[in-house]
Amino acid sequence: DTAVSQTPKYLVTQMGNDKSIKCEQNLGHDTMYWYKQDSKKFLKIMFSYNNKELIINETVPNRFSPKSPDKAHLNLHINSLELGDSAVYFCASSQDKRQGNFYEQYFGPGTRLTVT
Amino acid sequence: AQTVTQSQPEMSVQEAETVTLSCTYDTSESDYYLFWYKQPPSRQMILVIRQEAYKQQNATENRFSVNFQKAAKSFSLKISDSQLGDAAMYFCAYRPETSYDKVIFGPGTSLSVIP
Numbered sequence: 001d002t003a004v005s006q007t008p009k010y011l012v013t014q015m016g017n018d019k020s021i022k023c024e025q026n027l028g029h030d031t032m033y034w035y036k037q038d039s040k041k042f043l044k045i046m047f048s049y050n051n052k053e054l055i056i057n058e059t060v061p062n063r064f065s066p067k068s069p070d071k072a073h074l075n076l077h078i079n080s081l082e083l084g085d086s087a088v089y090f091c092a093s094s095q096d097k098r099q100g101n102f103y104e105q106y107f108g109p110g111t112r113l114t115v116t
Numbered sequence: 117a118q119t120v121t122q123s124q125p126e127m128s129v130q131e132a133e134t135v136t137l138s139c140t141y142d143t144s145e146s147d148y149y150l151f152w153y154k155q156p157p158s159r160q161m162i163l164v165i166r167q168e169a170y171k172q173q174n175a176t177e178n179r180f181s182v183n184f185q186k187a188a189k190s191f192s193l194k195i196s197d198s199q200l201g202d203a204a205m206y207f208c209a210y211r212p213e214t215s216y217d218k219v220i221f222g223p224g225t226s227l228s229v230i231p
């Protein structure tokens with residue numbers, strides 16, 4: 001069983017379009033994240049949700065809007081896509097620190113977004 | 117602000133040899149967690165090893181071990197008996213105890229394994 005899944009794995013779209021990436025985790029974790037990995041492999045956190053509540057909102061254009069319908073899902077919607085949005089987007093989840101001592105992050109397979 | 121530095125953008129090792137990847141971090145916290153993640157060409161992020169700052173004993177997972185020097189804020193990863201499958205990007209990561217949702221990743225080290 002896949003612990004953290006993302007769909008789609010590849011997304012090619014044109015500038016100006018709106019697209020969504022979906023993420024689901026079956027680990028029972030309370031916290032979920034979105035990361036952006038640029039062409040130089042640098043990983044930067046975008047958002048973090050804990051029990052459906054937004055915890056972290058880094059300096060991200062407001063064209064990016066996360067939505068968490070329940071604690072097992074965290075979707076990312078991107079409006080008016082730009083060339084610079086091309087990257088790999090990773091979803092991750094982790095335990096709340098109250099659930100245990102180890103709360104490393106479990107990552108999804110990533111979504112490679114290409115904006116043309 | 118907390119930062120994580122990996123000073124070696126690229127490294128290579130001969131198959132069956134040992135290699136050490138460096139990581140330093142900057143924090144004013146006393147309790148925190150450190151991780152090494154591996155990202156092979158498949159791009160899946162895989163946890164390799166973790167260390168709690170309050171533990172003096174260095175973590176070990178099979179061929180992977182760390183050298184954790186809390187005073188020096190250093191957290192290096194040693195890979196013994198390197199295998200071709202170890203070729204990947206390796207990321208060092210820091211997570212403070214007080215802010216469980218903020219994980220900071222280093223820029224990564226690309227490891228090549230030479231057969």
